[in-house]
Amino acid sequence: MRLTHLLVLTALFVGCSCQYTHGYFNWLARIMGYSRYYSNRYYGTEPEPPLATNCPAECTCPSIFPRAMYCDTRRLKYIPEVPARMKYVYLQSNQIDAVPDGVFDNATHLVWVVLHWNKISSDKIGANVFSKLTSLERMYLGHNNLTKIPFPLPKSLRELRVAGNKISTVQPNVLEGLDNLTKLLLNDNELEDIGGSLRVLKSLSYLDLSNNHLKKLPEVLPDSLHQLYLDFNHINSIPNEYFQQFPKLQYARISNNELTDNGIPLNTFNVSNLIELDLSHNKLQKIPPVNENLEHLYLHANKIKEFTVDSFCRTRGLISFSKIQVLRLDGNSIKQDNIPQEVNSCLRQARIINI
Structure with a gap:
């Protein structure tokens, strides 16, 4: 059995008892980093990764996982400059209230952007700040002050989490072109009726609309659905x-x-x-x-x-x-x-x- 598999299995068995400084996402990244590095070293395909030299002072960029930047739980009120090499940025549990245009221009190859549990409002999100991230697969914007889903979003997106906001409507065109989106969390918002706005999500498998104000089932949903959550509505x-x-x-x-x-x-x-x-x-x-x-x-x-x-x-x-x-x-x-x-x-x- 390869060392990568052994490390993942070990993490599954001991994960409940381990405590890491930056929580779940840091744990996941550490597992990915360690397994990838040592597996490659074992087979002699990759030298020891270089130390991160251009990490923002407010954050941590572990040399063992050089493409991840951890800025979570640091009382930040802004998004620090993101180095070009980064693919995973963890900014959750801060006091960030804006995502201005240009903030990710140095790192257009980002795959994960984690921004949940902040104070971000819809009117303080740049018009094209996310659409430039053409490799973005997962975006976490839950538990902020959003009143609408950000638009436009990159077509590469596979998972979108906007739970725990103040979203009351889903505009008909806001999700168009997201043919790769498989998971959408809209729970704990203020939705009363979403009509047929989700019909364009051709690959959607997981949909959570729980804890809203829905009085009827959505009129039209994608036929690709595998899991549907509508609890705590009317x-x-x-x-x-x-x-x-x-x-x-x-x-x-x-x-x-x-x-x-x-x-x-x-x-x-x-x-x-x-x-x-x-x-x-x-x-x-x-x-x-x-x-x-x-x-x-x-x-x-x-x-x-x-x-x-x-x-x-x-x-x-x-x-x-x-x-x-x-x-x-x-x-x-x-x-x-x-x-x-x-x-x-x-x-x-x-x-x-x-x-």
Whole structure:
């Protein structure tokens, strides 16, 4: 086994107990730096990396990972000059309130820009400060004072985190051209309706819209979705065959909303691709029918009074049964002695059933 793999496995086992000065991102960078350096030295393909000679005084640039600049948690009110060699810049947990044009002009090959937990407002972001970063893959702008998603953004972007801001609308054109974006975090904002503004994200796999003010499900979303999080909103109904448009969707969370039986059409969740469905903390009085392929179903903290086996198994037999492994029905009005005997043949793969 190569030394790179050994170091990564060791990090996974001991990561929980280790403490590093600059937190998670520094830990990740250290692992990447050490493994890359020693692996290459072991095979004789790379000499010892040179010491960083042009690092800003406010930051740290470890020689073991010379393309990373750590400026996090230093009470900075501005972005220091970024050397041209840098690919990873960590500026989180400061007091930065602006990202002016030109601040990254020396380092246009940046791959990660980490700016979460600052005081950045939308009107203090330069018009083209991010679009010049043509290699940028991950941008972290969560927990600032943004009222809108920055525009324009580089087409290379794969992950965008703008959670914990004050964004109330997503303009129709702001995400156009981001064909490589796979992960978008818009949770903990002030969104009431996003319409069809996300339909242009052709590769989007992970979408978090939780903890907003949504009263209905987004009209149109990319059919590439794999994970969808809509918990802690005000959604009270689901359009007929809504989930049929997402053939790759496996994880859906709509907990802590205002869903009722009347707001869920009969076959809403009868889609074979879903593996996990969370409908907890709503106002359901019945168990909605689900597909036999579903493995995890969370219905706790509703108003359900009856355990209906037909919700899981339309037919029952040697080869016809539900694949449910975890079922939570606690916090409802179902009594243990009212559970029908057929549940044993229907939910024969269940490991956890909480009533």
